[in-house]
Amino acid sequence: NAGVTQTPKFQVLKTGQSMTLQCAQDMNHNSMYWYRQDPGMGLRLIYYSASEGTTDKGEVPNGYNVSRLNKREFSLRLESAAPSQTSVYFCASSEARESGELFFGEGSRLTVL
Amino acid sequence: DQQVKQNSPSLSVQEGRISILNCDYTNSMFDYFLWYKKYPAEGPTFLISISSIKDKNEDGRFTVFLNKSAKHLSLHIVPSQPGDSAVYFCAAAGGGGADGLTFGKGTHLIIQP
Numbered sequence: 001n002a003g004v005t006q007t008p009k010f011q012v013l014k015t016g017q018s019m020t021l022q023c024a025q026d027m028n029h030n031s032m033y034w035y036r037q038d039p040g041m042g043l044r045l046i047y048y049s050a051s052e053g054t055t056d057k058g059e060v061p062n063g064y065n066v067s068r069l070n071k072r073e074f075s076l077r078l079e080s081a082a083p084s085q086t087s088v089y090f091c092a093s094s095e096a097r098e099s100g101e102l103f104f105g106e107g108s109r110l111t112v113l
Numbered sequence: 114d115q116q117v118k119q120n121s122p123s124l125s126v127q128e129g130r131i132s133i134l135n136c137d138y139t140n141s142m143f144d145y146f147l148w149y150k151k152y153p154a155e156g157p158t159f160l161i162s163i164s165s166i167k168d169k170n171e172d173g174r175f176t177v178f179l180n181k182s183a184k185h186l187s188l189h190i191v192p193s194q195p196g197d198s199a200v201y202f203c204a205a206a207g208g209g210g211a212d213g214l215t216f217g218k219g220t221h222l223i224i225q226p
Binding site: 004033035041043044045050056058094101102103104106 | 117122147154155156157158202214215216217218219
């Protein structure tokens with residue numbers, strides 16, 4: 001019973017490098033999300049996808065791109081990493097849009113030097 | 114402009130006593146409120162929720178109270194147990210903006226033996 005799976009769990013990048021965070025869910029949920037968590041800042045929404053083939057910006061989208069590859073997978077790409085993108089990234093999925101309950105992955109800790 | 118506020122970064126409570134975590138919000142369009150619990154190095158997990166049409170929801174040791182006129186909700190944990198030590202996030206849905214949840218900054222609850 002995997003739920004939401006994120007890879008990699010840890011990554012260190014140099015400024016300017018690119019990378020993609022992968023996320024997959026096996027709950028047949030329509031909606032998927034990417035959040036970042038910074039100390040003292042709570043979780044902030046980067047991008048979300050309400051259904052396969054659609055993506056929309058959240059609160060902090062600058063410097064990121066996303067792809068909803070299919071219903072299961074939602075990837076987050078950093079084209080040119082910056083130290084300000086050092087954070088813990090969480091992918092989440094949901095079925096009941098009205099209730100808002102999200103199921104989260106375990107997180108991906110990214111450090112940009 | 115923070116729409117969901119948790120003004121206590123940390124709270125220390127003795128084991129067996131009541132823990133009360135507070136949350137305030139500013140967006141009157143929110144129609145669903147949730148509490149998430151987060152342990153270190155794990156993703157947030159759903160704890161309890163309440164619809165804006167209710168003023169109380171109870172699930173075992175956890176009760177959430179909603180005061181719409183004051184735009185305030187609280188989470189009560191009775192009795193508090195050592196395993197309750199975690200960061201608790203208040204979240205809200207339906208604010209008229211992006212899908213997904215708007216989170217507070219979290220309160221670190223420490224249960225002392």
